[in-house]
Amino acid sequence: MPPDATEDSDNGYDRPSKSQVKRDMLALLDLGKQLIDLPTDKLKQLPLSEKLYDAIREAQRTTAREGRRRQVHYVGKLMRDAEADVIRRQLDIWENGSREVTAAMHRIETLRDMLLADDTALTRLLAEYPQADIQQLRTLIRAGRKEAAHNTTLVQGQDPQRKHYRALFQALKTLNTPTETE
Structure with missing residues (x-):
């Protein structure tokens, strides 16, 4: 086998690229922004942890620009542990109807x-x-x-x-x- 064939097939990476990780984090941040825009009664219907729910409610109450930006990023960070697929599916049903x-x-x-x-x-x-x-x-x-x-x-x-x-x-x-x- 030529030396560069093994180099191409096994670069020593067994995890997603840095770019893919960043895209995933931005997707979770966008999902968090959608959740912040939801009314309270719909938020209660989603499978959110208590900590995430409280952070979303805090972001909804925050009016200062920088404070809100930081709170939105905190919500995005907490979204890492949330059931994002279930939440996306429910948001899609609410937006487009079943x-x-x-x-x-x-x-x-x-x-x-x-x-x-x-x-x-x-x-x-x-x-x-x-x-x-x-x-x-x-x-x-x-x-x-x-x-x-x-x-x-x-x-x-x-x-x-x-x-x-x-x-x-x-x-x-x-x-x-x-x-x-x-």
């Missing part, structure tokens, strides 16, 4: 639009959800259709009415909720 919840909302919106457009959609819905209150659904669909017809006659600049449209969505949402948990 994908499953978003998909469920889109399904309900599509179902609502189908119910307003087609009478056979109600028959299919009742076959899937026999416990549904048919009278309430028919009333909401009828009112939603009248509302949509009225909205087509509005002059530009007038706000469309959405009361029954939203009420139908809420009724479908409560209809879907029990079946998801069973």
Whole structure:
């Protein structure tokens, strides 16, 4: 084996580079800054040590520029021992919403639009959800259709009415909720 081949494959380093360590520390510092911007009720929902929680609350109360900067760096230092991946995941869910919840909302919106457009959609819905209150659904669909017809006659600049449209969505949402948990 040539002498430089062993030199390239084994430089004597068995740990991350100094640059990688610095990138990781800056990522934890940024995560700490995000935590400092959170309200107290959300902070309590995260898996934070008492020391880290107190440091974050102190950073939130600190108004002096240099004092706040130092407190933020202290929070970043304490973040080394925190469960950063769990915290990032929860922050992502709060920021972007759960994908499953978003998909469920889109399904309900599509179902609502189908119910307003087609009478056979109600028959299919009742076959899937026999416990549904048919009278309430028919009333909401009828009112939603009248509302949509009225909205087509509005002059530009007038706000469309959405009361029954939203009420139908809420009724479908409560209809879907029990079946998801069973």
